[in-house]
Each structure stands twice: as C-alpha cells, then as structure tokens.
Amino acid sequence: MSVHGISVVFTTEDVARSVKFYVEQLGFTCTLQLEGFARVQLGAADIMLALPNAHQPWRGPSFTGSIYLDVDNVDALWERLKTRVRIAYPIETMEYGLREFGVLDDNGYPLNFAQPVAAP
Known part of the structure; x- marks a missing residue:
C-alpha cells in the first residue's frame, strides 16, 4: 500500500468566508466551490471546507x-x-x-x- 496524499476537512459556518481567508491570507487557490462546500489547495496541501453536517449536533469548530x-x-x-x-x-x-x-x-x-x- 502507498499513500499519495492526505486531505483535511474543516467544518465552517461560512464557507465563503473561509475560502476568502485561505485564498487572500495564505495564498491558496480555490479549485472547487459549491453551496456549502469548497476545496482549496496550495502545492500538496488539500483542504476541504464544509458546512456542518445536518445529521450531527454542531457545537462550533473543534x-x-x-x-x-x-x-x-x-x-x-x-x-x-x-x-x-x-x-x-x-x-x-x-x-x-x-x-x-x-x-x-x-x-x-x-x-x-x-x-x-x-x-x-
């Protein structure tokens, strides 16, 4: 088995705000943005940003x-x-x-x- 990368999903209440932070402050590129979900990348770093799961209690980012x-x-x-x-x-x-x-x-x-x- 070999691993070729890793992706992280961060839950956020405001996907657009989070995309703006990663793009404008850290220099990431937004490669996909849908309603309630986005993916930002910088080199090998792959971060997904998503609204809270409606089927799980939301207590804020942790x-x-x-x-x-x-x-x-x-x-x-x-x-x-x-x-x-x-x-x-x-x-x-x-x-x-x-x-x-x-x-x-x-x-x-x-x-x-x-x-x-x-x-x-």
Whole structure:
C-alpha cells in the first residue's frame, strides 16, 4: 500500500468566508466551490471546507490535533503572515529539527508551517 496524499476537512459556518481567508491570507487557490462546500489547495496541501453536517449536533469548530504544512522558506512566510493572521505561536527552531510557527484560520483551526533545519 502507498499513500499519495492526505486531505483535511474543516467544518465552517461560512464557507465563503473561509475560502476568502485561505485564498487572500495564505495564498491558496480555490479549485472547487459549491453551496456549502469548497476545496482549496496550495502545492500538496488539500483542504476541504464544509458546512456542518445536518445529521450531527454542531457545537462550533473543534480540532484536537495539529496540521503541519511543510514549506521551503518558513522565515519569509513568517514575515509575510505575522501581522496578517492570528498567531498561535511565533517562529522558532524546535529541538526536533523543525523551524516553525503556528497560525489559526478564520475558524480557529491550527495550521503550523514548518521547514526542516540542520541538526545542531
């Protein structure tokens, strides 16, 4: 078995607002937008945005993990985004070999941008 990619679905009460955030703030491209659903992509990152499922209780956005997006120039991206989006944590070099920072999207979902660095 081989995996060729991964897609994430974020539930949002306002798909159009979320598309606007991903396109205008983070540079994604909207590849599909329907009523209640959209898909945005940037390189290998594939994120779907959908209205809450009518068959499940909706208590607002929630997510207990972290989404990491591997980038090739994390410092330049940090400089571009640090005053434009909500910051979860500032850029730093982690002891596990990544230089990274975290932001929150328009719904509060965590997105971490990371780049491997040489071991000290």
